[in-house]
Amino acid sequence: xxxxxFSISLAVKDIQKSIDFYTHLGFxxxxxxxxxxxxxxxxxxxxxxxxxGMFEHNILTFNPGWAQDATSLDEFEDVRSIQARLExxxxxxxxxxxxxxxxxxxxxxxxxxxxxxxxxxxxxxxKK
Numbered sequence: 331x332x333x334x335x336f337s338i339s340l341a342v343k344d345i346q347k348s349i350d351f352y353t354h355l356g357f358x359x360x361x362x363x364x365x366x367x368x369x370x371x372x373x374x375x376x377x378x379x380x381x382x383g384m385f386e387h388n389i390l391t392f393n394p395g396w397a398q399d400a401t402s403l404d405e406f407e408d409v410r411s412i413q414a415r416l417e418x419x420x421x422x423x424x425x426x427x428x429x430x431x432x433x434x435x436x437x438x439x440x441x442x443x444x445x446x447x448x449x450x451x452x453x454x455x456x457k458k
Contacts, residue, residue, distance in 0.1 A: 331415065332407045333392040333451070335400065337370075337377035341389075345369060345382040352378060360400075375399075389440075389448040395455035402455050409453040413439050433457075 342348040345364060352371050353359070357378065362369035367382040375398045379391065395406045409429050416423045416439075429437035434457040440450045 331412060332394070332405075333412070334394040334403065334406055334453075335377065335392070335396040335398045337379055337391045337393070339379040339381055339385075339389040339391045339450070341385050341387055342380050342382050345380055348380045348382075352380070385448075387448050389450050390443075391450045391452055394451060394453040395458075404458075406455075406458070408457045409437050409439055409451045410457070412451055416441070429453075 340348070345367060349359065349364075349369055349371070355373070357371035357373045357376075360370045360372040360377070362380075367384055369380045371378045371380065377398070377400075393400075394409050394412065395403055397403055410431050410433065413425060413429055414431065416425065423441055425439050425441050427438065427440035429439050436454050436456065438450055438452040440448065443449055
């Protein structure tokens with residue numbers, strides 16, 4: 331599977347305090363809307379998303395269709411294909427949030443790994 335760009339999405343209590351902390355470590359603000367409670371930080375090929383009040387737990391995030399620098403890829407595995415592959419596997423995977431298998435625009439799926447860590451496949455680009 332080609333999962334696309336990887337980042338970690340952190341559930342934070344005080345977004346400005348977290349931005350100050352991570353920029354002190356060398357990260358730069360790369361997007362977001364602090365008034366809406368979210369910010370994307372980058373350092374080289376590392377991406378951290380900070381989210382205040384949007385979800386309860388930290389999330390491992392994969393972005394099918396995106397390279398690590400957030401540019402669109404010419405070839406990638408669509409999130410609906412990843413969903414179908416997971417459902418057809420012999421893994422005991424419960425998809426908590428599903429993508430419409432008939433859709434062709436941006437979509438996402440959410441699941442837990444065996445240790446209950448949240449994983450999101452968040453595709454921002456249309457199906458190719």
